[in-house]
Amino acid sequence: SLAEANDTSWPYANETKEQRxxxxxxxxxxxFGMFIHWGVYSVPAGIYKGHKVKGIGEWIMNRGKIPVAEYKEYAEGFNPVxxxxxxxxxLAKNAGIKxxxxxxxxHDGFALYNSKVxxxxxxxxxxxxxxxxxxxAEACKKHGIKLGFYYSQAQDWCHKGGAVMRVPAKAGWDNPDHEKIDKFTAEHSGHWDPAQLGSMDEYIKNIAAPQVRxxxxxxxxxxxxxxxxxVxxxxxxxxxxxxxISLQPGIITNNRLGGGYPGDLKTPEQHIPAKGLDYDWEACMTMNDTWGFKSYDHNWKSAKNLIRNLVDIASKGGNYLLNVGPTSKGEIPQESVERLKEIGKWMSVNSRSIYETTASPFAKLSWGRCTKKTYINGADLYLHIFDWPEDGKLILPGLKNKVQQAYLLENMKKLKAASVSDGVMVELPSEPLNEIDTVAVLKVKGEL
Ligand code: FHN
Incomplete structure (x- = not known):
């Protein structure tokens, strides 16, 4: 909890609930946010010495056991003209990304900016x-998009002292045998020479801290x-x-710093927690199977899948941080562009059902998802219909509130809605307006 970090070095330790x-x-x-994984790894793009290296693209140095000096040569090919x-x-803005x-x-230690360090x-x-x-930063400012920086503070495979590998707990190294750990690390990372490993304290002090500054x-x-x-x-x-972080008043940080600091967000990765989380959370997810560009990863999720993820996450009270992995030439892959445009098409009609909403009041809905906006005397429920009911009757199980109005978000067409024995029933037209997700709005009175 925040109280746990009641410590002067956690700048928000004394923040009130209202301030938070x-x-x-x-x-x-x-x-809805966009994640961008971009770096030198986009040069090998998943291939080392003619071999496809298993795993995510930005880990190629580690997984491919590429020596530091050799990996650094890839920088020659990084020319994002x-x-x-x-x-x-x-592209992000038109997709509805904020x-x-x-x-x-x-983790490869390569900075995308002019670091004096x-x-x-x-x-x-x-x-x-x-x-x-x-x-x-200038483009974000110009177009009203907020900018955040990812920073790999612990793992750094190219600077001496940076953490290089998570020592597996099951190895039983609670009483560390440093020789063994160095050997393991050397074998499982880009650092072939244990002498290169250096002191992590020094690395944090001399590399990470000044870079974060x-x-x-x-x-x-x-x-x-x-x-x-x-790590x-x-x-x-x-x-x-x-x-x-006090250098940026009001900045939001995630929960991956370590040292017992909770940060402001939990960060489920590549999955959506079934019931959401009892803390601010953001699911970060890829469009294919890698964060950093890999030339041969064509396992793209459909736009339908991505839109429904966004809706699913919003219905559980979270944010969606959707990744793109640009190439070494500075291009966002066409497949990602196409999907973002599809999302944008859906958002241009339906974004009201996403922004400023909170989690669904229903534990489960057989036909789709629900997001909510609460007002003083009632609420708008956005009904995201994934599976159109064959008989055109949409049931909101257990809903006791009086319905004031119901309509389709896309065309404002009014719908009949009435209380029935097991909740509220909304009568829908025979066909959905959008196969991916047609949104109906239900204005209800009273608390939910
Ligand atoms: O190891 C990284 C990985 O490369 C990627 O950056 C993801 C994104 O959340 N985070 C780490 C794994 O948790």
């Missing part, structure tokens, strides 16, 4: 030679800091980073 609500307000209203941040931001979270630095960044190590985050200082308003992930983090290390 105010701080979280825009984020809770937004419901087609990068057009205005286009990216407008905020963007981009990898300022992922290291040469392992886009300005010093690539032929492109320009900061990628500055123009993105840079990203929270040089890019205007930063709405979210997305830590990832707390080998302890309180001492977290305390070297946590106070830095």
């Amino acid at each position: 609500n105010q701080r979280m307000d825009w984020w809770r209203d937004a419901r 087609n990068y057009d941040p205005d286009k990216w931001v407008m 905020y963007i979270v981009i990898t300022s630095k992922h 290291t040469d392992w960044d886009v300005v010093d190590a690539t032929p492109y030679g320009k900061d990628l985050l500055k123009p993105l 840079e990203i929270l200082t040089n890019y205007g308003d930063i709405a979210v800091l997305w830590w990832d992930t707390p 080998d983090m302890n309180k001492e290390r977290a305390d070297m980073l946590q106070p830095l």
